[in-house]
Every structure is written in C-alpha cells, then in structure tokens.
Amino acid sequence: MTAARGRTGRPPLTEARRTEVRREIARAAVDLFVAHGVTATTGEQIGRAVGLSARTVWRYFPSKESCVTPLFSAGIATLTGFLREWPPGQPLDRALDAWLTTGPDLAGGPDEVTVRALVRLTRTEPGLRAVWLQTYDEAEPAFARALAERAGLPPDDLRVTIRAAMFNAALRAAVEHYAWRDASAQGKQGDQGEQAGHPTAERELEATLRQALTAAAEGVR
Template sequence: MTAAASRTGRPPLTEQRKAETRLEIARAAVDLFVAQGVAATTGEQIGRAVGVSARTVWRYFPGKEACVRPLFALGIEVVADCLRAWRPGRPLEEAFEAAVPTDSRLVRGPDRTTIGALVRLTRTEPGLRAEWLQTYDEAEPAFARALAERAGLPAADLRPTIQAAMFNAALRAAVEHYAWRVTEETTDPATAEAELAATLRAALTVVAEGLRDSP
C-alpha cells in the first residue's frame, strides 16, 4: 500500500480513471458554456455537474477554458494512426474511411453535437479560441512524425513537417467550416454526422493534392 493510499483509505486513481474524469469535466464545462456562457460559469458549477469539488476541477485544469482541452485533443492519435496506415498510391480519404468509423477513441454520437457547439463558441470566446488553436499546435508534430514514419524519413525531416502543417490546417478549416455553418435547429444528429463526414472527405481530397507525391 502506498503512503497516499494509507492516508486517504482509498487506492490511487488509475491513469484511465483520471482520463475519464478529465473527459467528464470537459463535457460538463461545455454544456455550461453553451447554456450560460463562459463568463457566467464557475469551477463550482462545473464540479457540481460532475459530482466533484471545484478543487478537483482545478487539480486537473489550470482554468475553466482549459477544461475543454480533452474534447479538442481526443482524436489526435487516431488521426496520426490513420496517416501511418495510409498506403502509397491510395486516396488519403480512404485511410480515414477505413479506420475512423470503428475507432472508439474518436468522438461520436452526442459528442459530435457537443464539439460543434464548442467550436462555434471559439468565434466569440477568446479563451476557448486559444485552447482550440493550442490543440492544433500540439497535433502538428504528431502528424509530422506519422508522415515521416510512413515515408521512412527522419522525424526532423522538413518534408513531413511541411506536409503535416498543410494537413493540420486543412483539418482545422474543415471542422470550423462544418461547425460554423450547421445549427442545432436545422440539423438532426444523423444529418450532422453525414455533413461532417462529407466536409472532412472534401478537405482530405483537397489536401491530398499537395501530398500525392509522397512515397
């Protein structure tokens, strides 16, 4: 038994449980941000929605806007895996169509509506916009490593770095294009799913034009 466990009488949280708690806090924060705005939302309210204290919320996140980061970052490794699996000579969108629909790490179901609402908020909430852009800054090196591995190039090679920047920008533009043009009043979940898939497919087709000469 660890010292921490003997002091509290409870076993320490596993990494999986910590990740689950972070995601629960993120979803609760988004619901509150959408319902009443970021300024009116407190750490106490976020914690109450999840069943934890505000102190616990701040243990996981440095500020309330940062609470949304797990939702933004959820698909980064999935996308990187798809890039590694992209076969030479095959359309880029094919790699994603084969893997994304069955990968449980990606946001799906009601969370797609949540993500759409959250991305729309980034237009008017500077703190959320900063978190959104920071997520893409962190994603780009992961995409570059995946493209380098696929091509058998060193991780520091300039070519996959540039390709990752192109891909990352296209991915962000596609998600924003979808989120800023789809409203809850006019789109049901099934239609939203189809529209998001179509938007991402179109973006991948465009970016593939710049990546088509990859090995």
C-alpha cells in the same frame, strides 16, 4: 513488534481513471458553456456536475476554458492514428473509406451538434479560442511523426513538416467550416436529422473532413 504503517486515505487513481475523470469534466464544461456561456460558468458548477469540488477540478485543469482540452485532443488523436496507418501508395479516398467504416470518434467525445456549438464559441470566447489554437499547435508534431513513420523519413525532414502543417490546417479549417456554417442554410431537413440522433450532422462532418483532407493530401504519396 510495531505493525508497519500503511498508507491511509483515498487510494491513488489509475491513469485510466484520471483520463476518464478529465473527460467527464470536459463533457460537463462543454454542456455548461453551450447552455450558459463561458463567462457565466464557474469552476464550482463544473465540479458539481461531475460530483467534484472546484479545487479538484483545478488539479486537472488550470482554467475553466482548458477543461475542454480532452475533447479537442481526442479528434486530433484519431487523425494521427489514421495518418500512421494510411498505407503508402494507397489513394487517400480508399484509406478514408476504411477509416470511416471503423467508426472513428471524429468529434472527440460529445455529439456533433454539441461540437458545432462548442467550436462556434471559440469565435467569440478568447479563452476558448486560445485553447483551440493551442491544441492544433501541439498536434502538428504528432502529425509530423506519423507522416515521417509512414514515409520512412526523419520527423524533422522539411517535406514532413510541410505535409504535417497542411493536414493540421486542413483539419482545423474543416471543423471550423462545419461549425460556423449558417445554421439556417441547413434547412428543415437538416434540423430534423440532427434532432433524430444527429445522423445528418455526422454525415456532414465526415463529408467536410473528407473534402479537406483530400485537398491536403494532393501530392502526398
């Protein structure tokens, strides 16, 4: 009697582990991009930082610039969840207070100072800029579904489409405004706050998001 042939080699990764590997690659890519620039960073360096080969990195991402996608997308996911849970008839500022109290991962992974540096790179690095804009292009339908569910409307309703576009534009504008502000304008106190656990940067990012989302929500009930 011949024994059944079992599967040999490394067992397949679970979806949770694949997600975590993607995040590890993303964090390593961000650190290298910020420290050395995109052009000077290679797939081999990104892989080496997380104990993988460049070939494995390319199995997860088609390009080195796309490695940061999970960090951009994570921030989108937190807002989508917020829009879905925002109770109809409740003022946005009250809902935002409850949302921020729970400690949402607004930055989508790395600390706020690194996020600021990464988003600044999207202004000068065309490859990163393309990934940044594509993330928001793909986010808009998710915002529409969340707002449609909240309002009891079909996702393709024109009112939903417009509101989703407003929130999408507000989120991107807020993060870019936060990232591209003149660093010297923050003053010495802001720099000290960022170095000591980044509380000032976190508060500034939250305040900017609050202002932008409140502006976008005018007329949305």
